[in-house]
Structure formats: structure tokens, C-alpha cells
Amino acid sequence: MRYLPGLAWRGLAAVALAACAATAAAADITLEKIKHTGVITIGYRASAAPFSFDAAPGKPAGYAIDICQRLVAQLREQLHLPSLQVRYVLANAAERVAKLDSGEMQMECSDSTNTKERREQAAFAPAYYYAGTRLLVRADDSADSLAQMGGRSVAVIAGSTGQAIAKARKDAGVNLNIIEVPNAAAGVRAVVEKRADGTLSDDIVLLDQAKMLKDTVKVVGPKMSVEPLAIMLPRHSPDFRNLIVRSMLDLLRDGVVQQLYQTWFENPMPVRGYSLGTPPDALLKDAFRRPSEFVSEWTVM
The missing domain is CATH 3.40.190.10 (Periplasmic binding protein-like II)
Incomplete structure (x- = not known):
């Protein structure tokens, strides 16, 4: 058997330890x-x-x-x-x-x-x-798009794409009062209780809320996004x-x-x-x- 000098052994040991460390770091x-x-x-x-x-x-x-x-x-x-x-x-x-x-x-x-x-x-x-973001309003509201919500309040979920769309529309000149809510149901509740005039969220989630509330609210306007x-x-x-x-x-x-x-x-x-x-x-x-x-x-x- 051929023996390696101490320096070589130490070098090999360092390589082995580095490989083990890399494997550990790579563990998911x-x-x-x-x-x-x-x-x-x-x-x-x-x-x-x-x-x-x-x-x-x-x-x-x-x-x-x-x-x-x-x-x-x-x-x-x-x-x-x-x-x-x-x-x-x-x-x-x-x-x-x-x-x-x-x-x-x-x-x-x-x-x-x-x-x-x-x-x-x-x-x-x-x-x-x-999905696509749409607008939900009270059943007796004549607004059928976000462009018609100027000067009014719109509830959006904090951290959502609906919030991003509302901010973009506001930056583009639509005078919106944006209210943050924790979830879609809270946004719909704000509309029903007249703390907000409309709410933005995924179309299908709003349709489900409208089904539950029957004639109280309605989902209006076109999709504002593809999500x-x-x-x-x-x-x-x-x-x-x-x-x-x-x-x-x-x-x-x-x-x-x-x-x-x-x-x-x-x-x-x-x-x-x-x-x-x-x-x-x-x-x-x-x-x-x-x-x-x-x-x-x-x-x-």
C-alpha cells in the first residue's frame, strides 16, 4: 500500500468534509x-x-x-x-x-x-x-364597472391582486377610496353593511358570495384580469x-x-x-x- 504524507491526508479530509457539508446544505x-x-x-x-x-x-x-x-x-x-x-x-x-x-x-x-x-x-x-378580478356591488347599485366608482369606496383584500388593480386604476385617475379587508367575505360584508360601495376579488369567489346572499348583491362588469x-x-x-x-x-x-x-x-x-x-x-x-x-x-x- 502506498502511504500519503500527512499534508495530503489533511487535504483529502478537508475535501471530504466539504462534500459532506455541501450535501447537508443541499438537503431540502x-x-x-x-x-x-x-x-x-x-x-x-x-x-x-x-x-x-x-x-x-x-x-x-x-x-x-x-x-x-x-x-x-x-x-x-x-x-x-x-x-x-x-x-x-x-x-x-x-x-x-x-x-x-x-x-x-x-x-x-x-x-x-x-x-x-x-x-x-x-x-x-x-x-x-x-380567475379574473370582478366588481361586486349592492343589488340596487347602477354601477357596472370600476370606472363608474369614482369618488366611492372599494374594499380590497390586503396583499391581493385585486388591491393591485384598484391601486393601478386610482393611479390612472379613478378617484377611489380603497379600504383593506382580510378576505373576500369581509369585503362583501362591508358592501352589504354599506361601509363600502363595492369590492374586488376573484370572480368565482364573488359569485359564490352572491349566491349565498341571493338578491342582496350582484357581480358586475367584465373581468379585469387573467389570473x-x-x-x-x-x-x-x-x-x-x-x-x-x-x-x-x-x-x-x-x-x-x-x-x-x-x-x-x-x-x-x-x-x-x-x-x-x-x-x-x-x-x-x-x-x-x-x-x-x-x-x-x-x-x-
Whole structure:
């Protein structure tokens, strides 16, 4: 055997230690936490039906929740964790990124829009819906667009794309009094109680609120945006993100997401009992037909 001098051994040892350190640094912190705790935490919103809402206190339901439950089922197999448990945590629009960054939750399953700005703060799975921001007003209001809301108050969700649209319209010259609210239901409530004249949010969420309130409010005007909605994931966990993306693409290819869509958008909804009667639009049909990571960019119209 050929012996190496002490300096050479020390050099090899340093290389080995550096390699070990690099491997440790490369370990996906989200996957490590899930494996260590045996728990995955899912963030949701309590009033974002049909995507996520409280069917009972602390018991979320909805289209996004159902999709995430099926993704967790695949994680159990992929990670060999048959007893992997799910914990749910409320996360409003303003705090969702911080809760992902801190590890308080590992997935956000609601109605978050995949935008270029947000991709600098979080990762996303493939889109499962294309929404558009619309305006909700009281049933007796004659306004049918944001341009007709000059000098009036509009409630928007703090940290939402609806807030960004309202600010852009205000900067363009529409005299709006913008009021921040924590969620869509709070915005609608402000309109009903006459603390706001209108509210902006995802069209389908507002339609659900209008269905519940019957003739009290109405959704008016055209869509003001094209918004790909998707599961939001931690930014610095590429291995976890890749697992979720592959699993989501499998669910799309197998028709699972399409079946869930019919349950929540085209048939009488679980818990709610009424139908939104909303077939998939052209963008979503294409996503169902040709699943991929490609996403149409968030666009303000």
C-alpha cells in the first residue's frame, strides 16, 4: 500500500468534509421537516369558496383542499410515510408568504394567483383555475364597472391582486377610496353593511358570495384580469416543489382534477348545496388537455 504524507491526508479530509457539508446544505428543508415530524401543514382561507372554506370550524373543504389532499396521498407513497398526518392552518393573503418562509406551513391551498412578483417570494404548482378580478356591488347599485366608482369606496383584500388593480386604476385617475379587508367575505360584508360601495376579488369567489346572499348583491362588469390560481409552495425547497409539481401533473393527466372541478363548479357543491354552473374556460380546458408547468402570465386588462 502506498502511504500519503500527512499534508495530503489533511487535504483529502478537508475535501471530504466539504462534500459532506455541501450535501447537508443541499438537503431540502421542507422534506426534512415533513419526514422528521410526520406532519405536513396546509394553509388555507376560511372564506374563499369554492377553493377553500370552513365547512365546520377548523374543518376546511373546497376544490383546492381536495386537490391538496390527493397530493398528500401521493407524498405518503413517495416518501414511504404511510402515517403522514395533515394539519391545517389559517393563512390570509397578507401573511401566506411569511408562513411559507418560516416553515409554519408547507403548502398554501386556496386561491393564490401565480404572478411574476410572487414567484420571487414563493414557488407554485401548475395552475388549477384561471380567475379574473370582478366588481361586486349592492343589488340596487347602477354601477357596472370600476370606472363608474369614482369618488366611492372599494374594499380590497390586503396583499391581493385585486388591491393591485384598484391601486393601478386610482393611479390612472379613478378617484377611489380603497379600504383593506382580510378576505373576500369581509369585503362583501362591508358592501352589504354599506361601509363600502363595492369590492374586488376573484370572480368565482364573488359569485359564490352572491349566491349565498341571493338578491342582496350582484357581480358586475367584465373581468379585469387573467389570473392563474395554483398551490403556493416554499421558495427554497426545490426537491419538495418538484415532487408536488410531478404529482399535480399526474392528477391532471389522470383526470382527477377535472373530476374535482365538476364537483365544485358544475354540480351542486358539497356543503353549500347549490351549483355555480361554471364550466372550464378555454385556458383551463387547455391545461386539462395538455398538462404542463407552463402558465399564462397574470394580466391586467
